[in-house]
Amino acid sequence: MLAACSPEPTTAPEASATPTPPVAAKRPYEVVAPHGAKRQDEYYWLRDDSRQNPEMLQYLEAENRYADAVLAPQQALRDTLYAELTGRIQQDDSTVPYRKSGYWHYTRYEAGQEYPIHARRKDAIDAPEEVLLDVNALAAGKGFYRIGAFELSPDQTLLAYSDDTVGRLQYRIHIKDLSTGDMLPDVIDGAAPDILWAKDQKRVFYIENDPVTLLSTRVKQHVLGTDPSTDTVVYEETDKSYYLSLYQTTSEAFLCVHLESTVSTEDRCTPAANPGAFEAMVPRERDFIYYADHLNGQWFLRTNWDAPNFRVVRAASSDVADRSQWQDVVAHDPKVFIGAMALFNGFLAVEARRDGLNQLRILPNDGESTPVAADEPAYFMELDVNAEPDTDWVRYRYASLATPNTVYELNVKTGERKQLKQDTILGGFERNNYVVERVWAPSRDGTTQIPVSLLYRKGFEKNGKAALFQYGYGSYGSNTEPVFNSTLLSLVDRGVVYAIAHVRGGQEMGRDWYEQGRLMLKVNTFNDFIDVTRYLVAQGYADKKRVAAMGRSAGGLLMGAITNMAPDDYRVIVTQVPFVDVVTTMLDESIPLTTNEFDEWGNPADPAFYEYMLSYSPYDQIEAKAYPSLYVGTGLWDSQVQYFEPAKYVARMRAKKADNNPLVFRVNMEAGHGGKSGRLQRFREASEYQAFMLTELGIKQ
Structure with a gap:
């Protein structure tokens, strides 16, 4: 229950020779929990779900002007950093092609361009290029543009893709005829990014987003050539603690809906050749997590059933729901966490994490598990694109803090390893x-x-x-x-x-x-x-006295908490799109993500959770004391952590902090949770907060 009070003007001064920070108006506003607890939120008025309130926008713009003024002396360092950051990337780069359905697929960038070009070549890697999507052309004239997903029809002639032009994760789905290059009239609004094709190529499946909460609760079927307003619901989830996503099994025989909450999952699948009802592979239970995939008539499940660190089991199609029929493929090990898996004809590849490091294991159907070796004390391996299961080669990625991203192929029969590509780092980089x-x-x-x-x-x-x-x-x-x-x-x-x-x-x-x-x-x-x-x-x-810290999103909660708990341990803190108003957000089920995350943070409708969350919520724990220098960033159109959380946090911090350390609030008026969409624009953002951080650490060149 929320109760508003009368307004008071906001002071938003223009930048001057001696910058003066904006002062946000304080307006009494009572936030009441279901159990009766009350809190004052004097900056609640900064919330505007339409993003159109002139006074709110004026305040954010004043913060940007103030940031410009405070950061102006760092311009030379910022320019130097931007030149260094962009000077290290090979701008005309390309991914390693992978083969699927008779085509070699890859993504490439052109020098000076912000966005990728998705392309393919038929049969041979040196065949003529076919451009599937030139994202630079699609993004022309837009302040923000992101491709969510793109899926080719089974005969490779149609391309369905989703895009977001605001950054709020509300996608529009388009369908392109690749034989002519023409766009079909079918346009679907208000969707999640995922798309699946039925084998008849006449139907696509997608997830509808709620326009307010952005919760994805309904899977719909669209028949090509029909009005999207007549699309039928093929599955609806009533439990709002679940996220929905779509996937196709490795066998391509099934289309599936993956439902995931913090402590429970459920996979519901239907035959791709004749889609009908999406049936649960194994009925959901609390504290039961699994992911199901299918190949050669068998189901493989990565699951935590009787295995806190997960295991992989297999079962015949007729027995997949009967746990007594499950057979271990990768047994549970209390010291090894089993992550992603990839199915192949004749073997299985899994990610296995030991002592905090992700390693790959290859498990032949008729042999012993073999780990993939690494040579550094801290590194990361993960499965790469393995699009076709009928192969002896498994593709994976390797990197460390000092070793650029490297793509390898490993032959599971001979042990031969090929390095397919290592990212080129320019600017004189030497490992x-x-x-x-x-x-x-x-x-x-x-x-x-x-x-x-x-x-x-x-x-x-x-x-x-x-x-x-x-x-x-x-x-x-x-x-x-x-x-x-x-x-x-x-x-x-x-x-x-x-x-x-x-x-x-x-x-x-x-x-x-x-x-x-x-x-x-x-x-x-x-x-x-x-x-x-x-x-x-x-x-x-x-x-x-020379320690900097950084985190983003939920890592921004971490930054907000340590800023309150141990301000003397940090000279400067950078926090991007920070989740800092924990209690108010988790009390409001109209905000995206709230109901999905009660099992992550707790439900503050419960007095015990309310008090515990309140004890660390950064916004609520700001005090009249000295704080580190702060750089706070947000995006106006962020759907994950709404812009008003960091806006309120900055306003209250300005009003209470008892120091002269700089507090900069950078608001990207055209971006969402991930920041600017172009690759070069992101380097501009990084050069700004890096220059701020280095300056505060006493490094000014």
């Missing part, structure tokens, strides 16, 4: 100039060791003088992998040590690592991050 290290930081509980991935320049000395840039996330069981990121080189080359804190709430150390960082144990995530910082400082990796 041997960098050191990757893996350390374990003790947590304050005295029993937990937190894995930390480090990157620094060769010749670095642990003398307690360096600057440290520490990154973290720690939510949803999502892992922060030690992968190559060329933008980090500009920091490391200036003597900064880069660290990833693999804190609880992720799944790096297995399912229990996630369980220890959610719901009523969420504070472990924040404590772990602070403990890593203090350990690295104590070990001489950094000067206590």
Whole structure:
């Protein structure tokens, strides 16, 4: 229950020689929980779901002008960084082609262009190119553009694709005739990105988004040539805690709806040749998670049933719902977390995470499991595109903080390995100039060791003088992998040590690592991050007064929490699209993601969860004390973390903080959760916050 009070003007000064930050009006607004608890939210008025309130827009624009003024002295450094960041990428690059249905598919970029070109060649890699989608042409004249998905019809003559022109994850589906290049009149609005074709090529399946909550609850069927308003619902989910997505099995025999909540999943499938009702493969249960795939008449399931760290089982089509008939393919191991799997004729490939590092295993049908080797102390492997199962070659990706993304093919019969491509890094990059290290930081509980991935320049000395840039996330069981990121080189080359804190709430150390960082144990995530910082400082990796931290989205919650909990440990904090108003958001079921995430954060309608969430919610815990320098970024059209969360956070922080450290709020008026859509535009954003961070760390060139 929300109650509004009378307005008061907002002060939004123009930029001047001595920048003065905007002052947002305070308007009493009471937020009442179902159990009667009340909180004042004096900046609630900044919320406008239409994004059209002139006063709100005026305030955001004033913040941008203030940011311009504060950051103006850093222009030269920003320009230098942008030149470095863009100077490392090979602008006319291309992905490794993969074969599917008689075509070689790939994506390429042209020099100076922001967006990719998706193309194919028939039969041979040197055949004439056919452009499927030139995203540069589609994005022309638009401030934001993103392709969600594109799917070819079974005979490869039609292309269905989804696009988003705002950044709010409300997609429009189009269908293109590849033989003529013409667009069909069929246009479907208000959809999720996923698309599936029936084998008859006359029907496509998609997910309808709710226009307000963006929840995806209905799967619909569209018949080509008919009015989308007459599309039929083929499946509707009534439980709003589930996300929906679509996939086709490896055998291409089934079309499936994957339903996923925090603690439960269900796969519902129908024959692709004759789609009917989407039937559950195994009925859902709380705390039961599985993903089903099909090949050669058998179903394979990755599941946590009797296996907290997951296992892979197989069953005949007639027995897939009968768990007593499941046979282990990859048995449960309490020290190994089983991730993604890929099915092939004759073998299975799985991602297996041990000691926080993702490794690949190959399991022949008639032999022993074989791990794929790595040579660095911190690295990342994952399955790449393996589009056709009838092959002896498995394709995978390898990278580390110092090794650029590399695509390999491994022959499971001979053991031969081919390097198909390694990303070219320009600008004088030399792999041997960098050191990757893996350390374990003790947590304050005295029993937990937190894995930390480090990157620094060769010749670095642990003398307690360096600057440290520490990154973290720690939510949803999502892992922060030690992968190559060329933008980090500009920091490391200036003597900064880069660290990833693999804190609880992720799944790096297995399912229990996630369980220890959610719901009523969420504070472990924040404590772990602070403990890593203090350990690295104590070990001489950094000067206590030269520590920077960064996180985005739920990682922005992490940043907001540590800003309140340990402000003296950080000189500067960068937070992008931060989830900082936990309680108000989780009380409002009209906001996208809220109902899906009660099992992640808790439902504040319960007094116990309410009080616990309130105890760490960054917006609610701001106090009249000194804080680090802050750079906060958001996108006006963000659907994941609405712009008004960071806007309110910045307004309250400005009103309460007792220091003169800069607080910059950058609002991208044309972007959503992922920031600007063009690849070069993203480097402009990175160069801005990097220049801010380096300046605050005492590095000004």
